[in-house]
Amino acid sequence: MSDEYARVQAAAAFVRERIPAAPEIAIVLGSGLGDFASHVGDAIVMPYESIPGWPPARVIGHAGKLVVGTVRGKAVAVLSGRAHFYEGHPMANVVFATRVVAALGVKTLLLTNAAGGINTSFSQGALMVIDDHINLVGTNPLVGPNDERFGPRFPDMTEVYSKRLRAVADRAAERNGLQLAHGIYVGLHGPSYETPAEIRYLRAIGADAVGMSTVAEAIVARHAGMQVLGISCITNMAAGVLPQPLNHAEVMETAQRVRGAFIALLEEIVGTI
Numbered sequence: 387m388s389d390e391y392a393r394v395q396a397a398a399a400f401v402r403e404r405i406p407a408a409p410e411i412a413i414v415l416g417s418g419l420g421d422f423a424s425h426v427g428d429a430i431v432m433p434y435e436s437i438p439g440w441p442p443a444r445v446i447g448h449a450g451k452l453v454v455g456t457v458r459g460k461a462v463a464v465l466s467g468r469a470h471f472y473e474g475h476p477m478a479n480v481v482f483a484t485r486v487v488a489a490l491g492v493k494t495l496l497l498t499n500a501a502g503g504i505n506t507s508f509s510q511g512a513l514m515v516i517d518d519h520i521n522l523v524g525t526n527p528l529v530g531p532n533d534e535r536f537g538p539r540f541p542d543m544t545e546v547y548s549k550r551l552r553a554v555a556d557r558a559a560e561r562n563g564l565q566l567a568h569g570i571y572v573g574l575h576g577p578s579y580e581t582p583a584e585i586r587y588l589r590a591i592g593a594d595a596v597g598m599s600t601v602a603e604a605i606v607a608r609h610a611g612m613q614v615l616g617i618s619c620i621t622n623m624a625a626g627v628l629p630q631p632l633n634h635a636e637v638m639e640t641a642q643r644v645r646g647a648f649i650a651l652l653e654e655i656v657g658t659i
């Protein structure tokens with residue numbers, strides 16, 4: 387584990403040398419939100435593959451980049467492209483970016499994602515503030531010997547998603563005239579979508595939306611003492627809710643459709659944090 391600490395520190399040192407000021411807020415962009423990166427002022431762009439220790443991308447053409455600059459006067463680090471567990475990355479790689487931004491001094495982490503709607507009162511294209519999560523990924527990013535320099539052995543998970551930041555999101559949505567749902571996000575391993583029976587089970591245990599990211603990053607962020615806000619774009623109704631199969635094209639289409647409103651919301655949130 388101490389090797390992992392050195393790997394994170396090396397990446398953070400590389401980034402630190404290239405930026406004028408430490409970012410306060412980091413934003414992880416989910417599917418279809420890549421455009422947000424172009425809204426960063428005074429942007430310093432670092433392709434992930436240029437950063438020492440950064441995990442290699444598994445999906446060709448989706449290497450991703452770290453963009454450091456300003457949004458509404460705030461120093462931000464934007465992570466465009468994330469490593470998913472379903473791609474076969476070890477957990478340490480899935481949470482590497484989260485640990486690097488923590489090492490840079492980021493205090494607030496904004497996680498965005500695409501998710502399937504389990505709550506039948508949601509509609510496609512809705513945005514949902516994550517009030518809490520259920521980890522059904524099948525593992526935990528903190529499995530293994532604990533390195534105290536990252537955080538404590540048994541971190542508290544009572545308030546993974548900051549109550550204060552959830553209220554900030556509500557106020558930002560109100561100012562933008564945007565409806566914002568709230569709910570519980572359940573994180574699964576993937577990459578197959580769920581069966582209708584699994585969705586009924588997930589609804590029964592209290593989940594409102596389902597996805598394949600975010601949970602591991604949120605756990606590691608709390609381990610590191612960062613404040614977390616999570617927002618899901620409900621890109622599709624979950625399996626069995628509607629009489630039609632799911633497909634990735636639909637997920638991307640919906641993400642594209644609401645991208646403008648989502649980006650405006652993120653900017654408004656960053657401005658108010």
Ligand code: HPA
Binds near residue numbers: 597623632
């Ligand atoms: N299930 C899991 N992950 C997802 C979904 C879904 O329906 N939509 C977008 N990501």
